[in-house]
Amino acid sequence: MFITPEGKEIFVVDGHTHFWDGSPENQKNIHGKQFIDCFYAYHTGLSPKENLWEKSKFEKYSADDLYNDLFIDGPDDIAILNSTYLSDFYKNGFNNIERNMSVAKKFPNRFIVNGAFDPRDGNKALEYIHFMKETYNITGVKMYTAEWNGDSKGWRLNDPAAYKCFELCDKLGIKNIHVHKGPTIIPLNKDAFDVHDVDYAATDFQNLNWIIEHCGLPRLDDFCWIATQETNVYAGLAVALPFIHSRPRYFAEVIAELLFWIGPEKILFGSDYAIWTPKWLVEKLWAFQIPEDISSAIGGVQLTDEIKEKILGLNAARLYNIDVAGRKAEFAKHPMMIAAE
Amino acid sequence: MQGALSQQLADVWARLDLVMDPELDEPVTDMGFIEAVSVAGPTTRRNISTVEIAFRLPTYWCSPNFAFLMAEGIKREVESLPWVGQAIVTLQDHMAAEEMNKVINTGGQFSDVFAELMPGENLDALREKFDQKAFQRRQEVVIKALIWKGYLTQDIVKLTLADLSLIRFEDAEETRQRGRYAALLTSKKLARRANDLAFPTYQGQPIGDFQTYMGLLRSVRINMEFSGSLCRGLKQSRYLEADLSGDVPLLVDYTPPLTSDHACR
Numbered sequence: 127m128f129i130t131p132e133g134k135e136i137f138v139v140d141g142h143t144h145f146w147d148g149s150p151e152n153q154k155n156i157h158g159k160q161f162i163d164c165f166y167a168y169h170t171g172l173s174p175k176e177n178l179w180e181k182s183k184f185e186k187y188s189a190d191d192l193y194n195d196l197f198i199d200g201p202d203d204i205a206i207l208n209s210t211y212l213s214d215f216y217k218n219g220f221n222n223i224e225r226n227m228s229v230a231k232k233f234p235n236r237f238i239v240n241g242a243f244d245p246r247d248g249n250k251a252l253e254y255i256h257f258m259k260e261t262y263n264i265t266g267v268k269m270y271t272a273e274w275n276g277d278s279k280g281w282r283l284n285d286p287a288a289y290k291c292f293e294l295c296d297k298l299g300i301k302n303i304h305v306h307k308g309p310t311i312i313p314l315n316k317d318a319f320d321v322h323d324v325d326y327a328a329t330d331f332q333n334l335n336w337i338i339e340h341c342g343l344p345r346l347d348d349f350c351w352i353a354t355q356e357t358n359v360y361a362g363l364a365v366a367l368p369f370i371h372s373r374p375r376y377f378a379e380v381i382a383e384l385l386f387w388i389g390p391e392k393i394l395f396g397s398d399y400a401i402w403t404p405k406w407l408v409e410k411l412w413a414f415q416i417p418e419d420i421s422s423a424i425g426g427v428q429l430t431d432e433i434k435e436k437i438l439g440l441n442a443a444r445l446y447n448i449d450v451a452g453r454k455a456e457f458a459k460h461p462m463m464i465a466a467e
Numbered sequence: 468m469q470g471a472l473s474q475q476l477a478d479v480w481a482r483l484d485l486v487m488d489p490e491l492d493e494p495v496t497d498m499g500f501i502e503a504v505s506v507a508g509p510t511t512r513r514n515i516s517t518v519e520i521a522f523r524l525p526t527y528w529c530s531p532n533f534a535f536l537m538a539e540g541i542k543r544e545v546e547s548l549p550w551v552g553q554a555i556v557t558l559q560d561h562m563a564a565e566e567m568n569k570v571i572n573t574g575g576q577f578s579d580v581f582a583e584l585m586p587g588e589n590l591d592a593l594r595e596k597f598d599q600k601a602f603q604r605r606q607e608v609v610i611k612a613l614i615w616k617g618y619l620t621q622d623i624v625k626l627t628l629a630d631l632s633l634i635r636f637e638d639a640e641e642t643r644q645r646g647r648y649a650a651l652l653t654s655k656k657l658a659r660r661a662n663d664l665a666f667p668t669y670q671g672q673p674i675g676d677f678q679t680y681m682g683l684l685r686s687v688r689i690n691m692e693f694s695g696s697l698c699r700g701l702k703q704s705r706y707l708e709a710d711l712s713g714d715v716p717l718l719v720d721y722t723p724p725l726t727s728d729h730a731c732r
Contacts, residue, residue, distance in 0.1 A: 157562075160527040164701070167526070171700025309697055344693040347686035373696060379689055423685070 127457070128201035128408050128438065136412070136435055137450050139442035140196060140205040140404050142304070142339055142364040142396030145229050146221040149186040157274075158215035169401050172368040177406055187400055189229040196397075197236060200404040203439065203457060204448060206396075208268035208304055209242040214275065227262055235456070238446055240266040240304060245288040246275045252294055259298045265446065266302030267295065268339075271323070284326035292331050301335055302445055303327075307349070308340025308365055321348045328356040335445050337394060340365040341384060350387035360445070361388060363437070364396035370410045378416045386424045390433040394442050408438065475506045478548055479518055486540035489597035490533050491695045492604055495541070499702055500524060502559060508552070515552045518545050523559040525701035531563040532593060538571055599669045600687055602655065605648035607684035610666060612641040620677045628652070629661035 128136040148162030166184050183191070196202040207230065212220040219225075223241050230237035241258040243251045258264045272280045281288065283305065295303065307321045321342040328336045339362035342349025353359040361384055369377040384393055395411070397404040416429050443450050483504075486495045495501060500522045508516035520541055524534060538556050545554035555572050558564045613623050613634070631649075636642045652658040657667050664673055674680045 160562075164526050164528060167701045168697070171697070309694070344690040346689050346693070350686075369696065372700075376689075376692060376696065379685070380693075383686070383689065424682070 127203055127454075128412065130412060130431075134431075135454070136201075137439040137443070137454060138201045138203050138395070138404070138408060139439040139446070139448065140200075140202040140397050140399065141337065141394040141442045142362055143192075143196065143205045143207050143399040144210070144221050144401075145189065145192050145207055145226055146210070146400070147186050147216070147218065147225065148184075148220065149182075152186075152216050152218055154215055154217050158212075161212065161215055161220075165401055168365075172372055173402060174371050174406055177403055179400070184400060189232055192229060192399070193233050193236070195403050195405075196399060197233075200397075201408045202236075202397075202404050203453065204443075204446075205237055205399070206266070206304075206442070206446070207237050207239045209240060210268060210270055211242055211244070212270075212273060214273075223258060223262060223264075235453075238265070240264060240268050240302070241300075242268050242270070243291060244273060244275055244281075245285060245291045246278055246281055248287060251287070251291055255291060255294050255298065255300070259300065264300055266304060267300060268304045268306070270306050272306070283323040284330075288327070289330070292327065292334065296331060296333050301333065302337060303331075303334050304337045304339055304362065306340065307338045307342045307345075309343065321345050321352060324349075324359060325352045325356065328352070328359050332358060334358065335360060337362050337445070339396065341380075343380070346380065346383060350383055353388040353392065359388075360392045360394055360441070362394050362396045364398035365401075367395070367397075367407050367411065368402050370414060371406070374414070375417060375420065377414075378420045381429060382416050382420055382424045382427050385427040385429065385433070390436050391441060393437045394445075395438045411438070472506060475516070475518075475550070476504060479504050479506070479520070479545055482544040482548060483520070483541065485544050486537060487601070488533065488698075489536045489594070489601075490530075491691060491698060492597075492601040493695070495522065495537055498698070500537070516550050517553050517555060518548075518551055519555045519557070520545060521557045521559055524561060525698045527560060527562055529561065529698075531561075531567070534558055534561060534563060534567065535590075536594065536597070538567060542571060598651070598655065600691060602648075602651050602657075602669050603684050603687045604691055605644050605651060606666060607681070607688055608641060608644040609648050610681070610684070612636055612638065612645075624664075624666060624674045624677060626665040627662045628658045628665050631665035 128138050130136060148158070148165070150159070153159050153162070162185055166181060169184060170178060179187075194200075196205050207226045208221075209223045209226055210220045211222055223239060226237070226239045230239050239262065241255070241262065241264040243254050243258075245251050247254070255267075258267075269283070271282060275281075283292075292303070295301075305324065307324065321338065324336055324338060324342075328334075335358050336356070337360045338349060338353070341353075341361040341363065343366055349361070353361060366377065366380050369380070381393075395408070397407055412434060414429060416427065421427055440450065442448070480496065483496050483501055484494050487493065488495055488498055488500070491498065502521040502523050503519070504521075505519045506516055507519075522537065522541065524537075538558060542554045542556050545551055557568050557572075561567075609631075610623060613626075614620070616634075616636075618626075628649075631645070636645060652665075655669075657669070657671055658664060666674060668674060668680070
């Protein structure tokens with residue numbers, strides 16, 4: 127729960143968090159080292175100084191760190207834990223579903239764990255989707271279209287093999303498809319983070335919600351074009367939001383574009399923990415206003431308190447059928463457990 | 468001898484200043500990508516010296532496309548010096564480094580390697596795409612500077628090259644971008660004569676609806692700035708570790724090893 131300076135309670139759903147193991151012990155090769163090093167550079171590049179972590183903690187933090195940073199020190203009420211395998215880089219995967227489920231079990235009612243699959247695995251991917259639904263009753267998945275898989279350096283959402291997987295997701299009620307479409311982290315032979323495949327998949331799977339993490343940046347105009355036309359395409363703010371600290375005018379321009387084109391109902395807060403922690407992000411977002419000159423250049427859009435409340439939790443709650451009033455009451459009755467105990 | 472060497476190095480750096488990071492439209496020198504430059508051989512004869520240039524990008528994962536365009540630009544610019552026989556370009560710490568370095572320095576054709584590494588992509592088309600972005604970004608800076616100075620939009624769209632050349636900008640960045648914008652107008656043959664429009668579109672047409680057009684320029688800039696800010700942050704952090712021992716965390720720089728005939732700027 128975030129309490130505003132005026133005392134108002136804001137329900138926070140953190141739409142994009144991780145519980146990874148990027149430690150040297152888990153790295154399979156140089157790519158695994160480079161991958162976590164790159165994440166660490168994002169962390170040091172955009173975090174306020176007082177929120178910097180040591181490298182060793184960043185590589186592998188505990189379940190208690192996660193719980194504390196999100197819910198005790200941080201303002202989150204519910205966090206969506208996304209799974210990312212990167213099996214070509216990490217021995218046990220970067221953050222597989224079992225690892226995520228272990229923390230969700232330790233701290234009940236706080237996490238929604240999403241699965242992941244790779245359509246290039248063919249029938250095995252379909253079997254794995256069944257397995258995740260039956261074993262963990264997942265309602266969402268995270269897609270990483272630039273993941274390596276043998277000789278392949280990426281795939282597209284509208285590949286025929288991917289469509290078979292999404293048909294199955296639709297049938298099983300796995301409604302929320304998070305897709306990383308953002309800055310390049312993994313080497314590309316082709317531009318696997320290009321957003322245009324979202325257009326096809328979202329049109330062909332109207333029942334599914336397509337949450338585009340990092341809102342397509344650095345292809346914001348393409349993303350806005352698609353998300354304006356497709357009612358089931360949403361913008362995840364992870365990576366865009368941390369600019370609020372180091373380059374607030376830049377963040378203002380991004381959020382103004384999003385508000386103008388896709389509107390306040392389709393923007394979702396996400397910290398991208400542990401790259402960034404939610405406390406400072408939420409505090410800064412609540413205090414933020416779009417400067418007048420930027421707003422007037424794009425239809426006079428404003429970031430009102432009502433809109434911030436939607437972005438911070440209500441929009442994600444709608445997608446994940448979270449009963450906000452019910453959960454608020456429940457959390458009020460059962461104060462936080464202290465993670466260390 | 469020492470004087471001749473430092474002149475050679477200065478010449479090389481001046482050529483390197485002309486190589487842009489295609490995605491950011493900033494010189495690779497300003498971005499700090501050049502790690503080392505060394506020269507072997509005399510200046511007295513033409514086409515004889517060998518220049519070695521090592522460069523490094525913000526991440527191991529930076530797009531090979533961009534690495535390619537930069538390596539090609541570095542080689543071309545340095546080899547244009549009359550005393551240079553060969554420029555050996557080495558990309559360091561990059562996932563595509565081994566393949567690229569081999570081809571660049573054994574006389575292979577960039578276009579062949581590019582086709583092999585990036586099937587279905589066309590090097591010329593890619594270069595053209597980045598030229599367009601650079602044009603639009605520079606143009607926006609100049610137009611916004613004029614708006615800031617009080618020019619009305621209906622007058623800006625009618626300004627000629629001669630009009631623009633008479634306008635003084637106080638801000639250093641605006642002045643720099645005006646010069647770079649004018650250079651692209653000329654090289655892209657978008658405006659050459661004094662009475663040509665100073666602000667055509669990249670397709671050579673007059674600007675239509677001004678607000679719509681400025682929206683386009685803005686979105687081009689937002690995309691480029693995103694990459695630019697991340698790149699700068701990543702470059703800064705890549706070889707640094709956060710030192711949390713004191714009250715205020717300090718970043719400790721990583722210094723690459725230098726040999727006596729290497730010069731780093």
